[in-house]
Amino acid sequence: MKQILKRLFNHETLTQEEACKLMAGITKGECNEAQIAAFLTVFQMRGVKVDELIGFREALLASRIPVDLAAYRPIDIVGTGGDGKNTFNISTCACFIVAGAGYHVAKHGNYGATSVSGASNVMELHGVKFTNRQDMLERSIEKCGMAYLHAPLFNPAMKTVAPIRKAMQVRTLFNLLGPLVNPCLPEYQLLGVADLPQMRLYTNTLQQLGIGFAVVNNLDGYDEISLTDEFKVMTNLYETIHRPSELGFSLVKQEELHGGNTSQEAARIFDNVLQGEATKAQTDCVLINASFAIQVMEPAKSIEECVAIARESLNSGRAQQTFKKFIELNN
Known part of the structure; x- marks a missing residue:
């Protein structure tokens, strides 16, 4: 997360695969609250790219409770x-x-x-x-x-970030x-x-x-x-x-x-x-x-x-x- 944040602060973008891996780590509790808040702030300030959004989505869907309709x-x-x-x-x-x-x-x-x-x-x-x-x-x-x-x-993965979202x-x-x-x-x-x-x-x-x-x-x-x-x-x-x-x-x-x-x-x-x-x-x-x-x-x-x-x-x-x-x- 530290390396990713350095890149994001330097206005770099993530690949779809990097975004997916990062979001998976966040939802599994592998990042601290300050890091997650910083990560969210970056995307509020510069916006999110399509590949990043698809990668983040992929990680959240991977941890969902699926239903087949x-x-x-x-x-x-x-x-x-x-x-x-x-x-x-x-x-x-x-x-x-x-x-x-x-x-x-x-x-x-x-x-x-x-x-x-x-x-x-x-x-x-x-x-x-x-x-x-x-x-x-x-x-x-x-x-x-x-x-x-x-x-x-x-x-269920969203519960990890709920307190941070509420605090922000x-x-x-x-x-x-x-x-x-x-x-x-x-x-x-x-x-x-x-x-x-x-x-x-x-x-x-x-x-x-x-x-x-x-x-x-x-x-x-x-x-x-x-x-x-x-x-x-x-x-x-x-x-x-x-x-x-x-x-x-x-x-x-x-x-x-x-x-x-x-x-x-x-x-x-x-x-x-x-x-x-x-x-x-x-x-x-x-x-x-x-x-x-x-x-x-x-x-x-x-x-x-x-x-x-x-x-x-x-x-x-x-x-x-x-x-x-x-x-x-x-x-």
């Missing part, structure tokens, strides 16, 4: 977090619209760190019991199209790794990021990993499509900027997407969307994210067709029925 060819819908917008659980809500439309979703999530309510908060408030059992997760995705993977149950109180390299370490290795991913440099980093990374993906960013700094401004979408097939009006959506005000001051308030908005009782702004925001997730899996379809599929899932009540079935299976 490959037969279902699932998608994960996730935001990086840290955009400071405190929205309600847009990505998690979109998962049930996508599952309600007949696709398979394997959502990897955790408690909120920078917002009032993370995916695990809203799940827990509905009585969901988290599990890492293959049979339970398989039953869930088989019977309702949705499985939820609570990150701490699958990534800033976003670190591990926030970037979170969306890349879904233990079931989903075939598809819709990934929301808060800025354009992250967008380029993840796009290049996901292309190397061979995953079907779309990376999205609202140009006013949301880590999802918020419809509050123009938004950019990058996939392995195209790169474009959309205006909400071009896709038949109205511009949304930022305050209309606020998730409230408690997890309970965020969960209420989540329920309202699936029950068809939310505001137009809240509903449209979830629909547009679900639509781009569907297009990741159905690249031959236009985004307008995907919007129609998502809207039908919600308006027919299938998304709500999917959520009810999910709760029943995971309580």
